[in-house]
Amino acid sequence: MFRWLRRIYQVVFLGFFLFLVVVTTAGLIRGYDVQWLLEFDPLVALTTALAAHSLHHTLLWALILIVLTLLLGRVFCAWMCPMGVLHQALGFLARKRRPPDRVKQNAPRRSHKIKYLVLAVMLGLAAAGSVQIGLLDPIASTWRGLATSVMPALGNLAFGMYQGERHFQWGTLITLVFFGALALNFVYPRFYCRVLCPLGALLGLLSKFSLFRITKNLEICKSCKFCGADCQGAADPQGTVRATECMVCLNCIEGCPRGGLSYKFLPPVRSSTTKIDLVRRKWLGAGVAGAVAVPFMRASDGVEPRPNPARIRPPGSLEESAFLEKCLKCGACMKVCPTGGLQPALQEAGIEGFWSPILIPRIGYCESNCTLCGQVCPTGAIEKLTIEKKVGEMPARPPVRIGSAFFDKGRCLPWGYQTECIVCEEVCPTSPKAIYFKMETVIGRDGKQKTLKMPFIDLDYCTGCGTCETRCPVVDRAGVRVSAANESRTPRSSISLTGGKI
């Protein structure tokens, strides 16, 4: 009975999650909060708050899960987590047939402590200003896997069925990591959840205090160990139940032929254990390793000293170090971007910014009348903008700039080949247009004079949206290209003296 109740919950939560991922699409998205499950994730709240010293208001949802876990234990993992459902559904891959074999398979192992060290490393990184939790957090990972791997693949399978064809640079890496995590079920069921999941670790720590727990009546127990045959968390119900590992799947209660286990409010203290059995040295070591990694990473790719021209952040992005304190790399902005131009960074944003969003204008430009990426960002790494603010009104209110365009005069058709074109001017969305033209007389190969419209860029009006680069008829490397220079999120990127900021 419990099993079916739990499955209903799991399917409902997964369905809800999938619905929210699917509607995170230009044309389908409405006013509701599509990032609700990520905002519900206390690990997201904790790490971004540690890094940024402030809590984005939407992340207050996480308090619900914290209170729920303090009350009921790690119920999230077996009842709500979208990745947990997928893991549970794939548990059959390595599932042994005979119950005694399953008891061994689902017994506690020393490796299950690794997740606590993963958590400590992540918290150390966050405390030093680098939020990397999105790489392993189950909700962010599932979001990213669906948004940049599964959904685009579906789109390519059934041409145009959903968002048409989408491409994400080196999305294969995301595919391998996402399905790799699921494939770990070949080793034993819920390998990822038991060994690696940092959210599970955090909820496990909170479960030390949980009021409701599984308890075993030792007078009834004949030590048949059937209770441990299907234990999702490897929480050792056949021995002393480990409250930190227990996902409250309730399989032990159903498995006991004598009804010797129950889930109770404030059961006798000795009937379960909250020990994790990690010495303080290891906790500290992992945390310090995380924290110390940050200066090393910045010694490799600094945030400011050598910004990459391709690090074009979505409009409304915070200044880079503040951005890295909040971005989860969940891929929601990439999913919702109507042109598909937002892409997971590889080396463009340094090691810390791996898989964080950058605009690749050759793939898709930043639509000027669109602020969807900021609308779906769960942590405020990309601020919510109004279209009025984004577009601005020169000179009183300058627009939000994400970079600026530059001509490559060797590749531009009018400049390099004396050929009529100025598509860039036509599609330039600002008013007045940042790309303008002047009539210039040139002498052709045949020695004859002809008059051509030559394009120029006005830095004061260019927002770096990249429409010119997307639409430039010169295939592969365009004749006009955007770089992050002159982005407005930090005065240090400014090129022009207009505005007076030095």
Next chain:
Amino acid sequence: MSNNGPPGPYDQLPEARVPKGNLTTAAAPSDAAGMNRRGALRVGMTAAMAVGSVALGFGLRERSGSKKTRDLPTLKDHRAEKPAGANDMAIVRGPDPAANVRRAIEALGGMGRFVKRGERVVIKPNIGWNRTPEQAANTNPDVVAEVVRLVVAAGASKVWLTDASVNTPEQCFARSGIEKAAKAAGATVIRPDASAFREVNVSGKLLRTGDVLFPFVEADRVINIPIVKQHGLSLASMSLKNWYGVLGGQRVKLHQNIHLSIIDLAAMVKPTLTILDATRILTANGPTGGSLADVKQMDTIAAGSDEVALDAFGATLLGLNPNDVGFIVEGMKAGLGTPQWQNLKTVELGG
């Protein structure tokens, strides 16, 4: 064979291969020389594989010079016959865009002149940009809706409405207000997904083939509803320029010879009716606009079947001399119409 010393690895081999027993008398069936049933089967299979792979290889061989030329469809001539005495062009001014459309079509003899009962019609507004109606980068949604209503009322069996937007189609169709208005009026709105295009013959001076939105291949009648806008490269974007929007693919290449490619496309489509929307016109920073300062309220609708004449009229609204606009001149040369709209049978109605 050496018998000295311990046997080496090769010493045993010849003996090992010799079948046991007497070769001549009691042979094992599988080792017997000649054909038994299994042997015949093996030979047959091998032969079949050999013949099969040769046949497959020759079958898949690429033949040079004998490639079949594909039979691409060509668009129909969508023009309707002009009844004797009917007006060529109508220009209507008034505050209500829908009423202007109705009066203009009435002045031309009613929608029944252009659309017969049971015909399939495609309507082509400009839905190129992610802009609001007030920004005047797309055709006015009230004008579009009214045209759809008139076509539905004329008894069309199918009314498609489509355009190949430059910005993201979902956003253009929504923010322009056209999708909602057209659907409410009874049109089937076709967004330009990759699957919505068919390759056709353009057979123009410049363009030979192109990918065209499928309703233009299937429809009996085509109605063009452009908006009047300034355009950097071609000076203006009106009726003739609106045909860029039937194309998918690398259409930005057309700008290298914009006037002739406009004419090639217009000559390919041969529309039934054109309704030029000058309710609001974009006088600067076209064809995208963006600022209300670029927009001029004109409250004017012009309709007819001579696109060159309509564009010549539209050019005057933008303060241009039609003779300076390349595609108008080229359109006249190509026999698509006359820029002398005043010389046609034109009615002008005030508001």
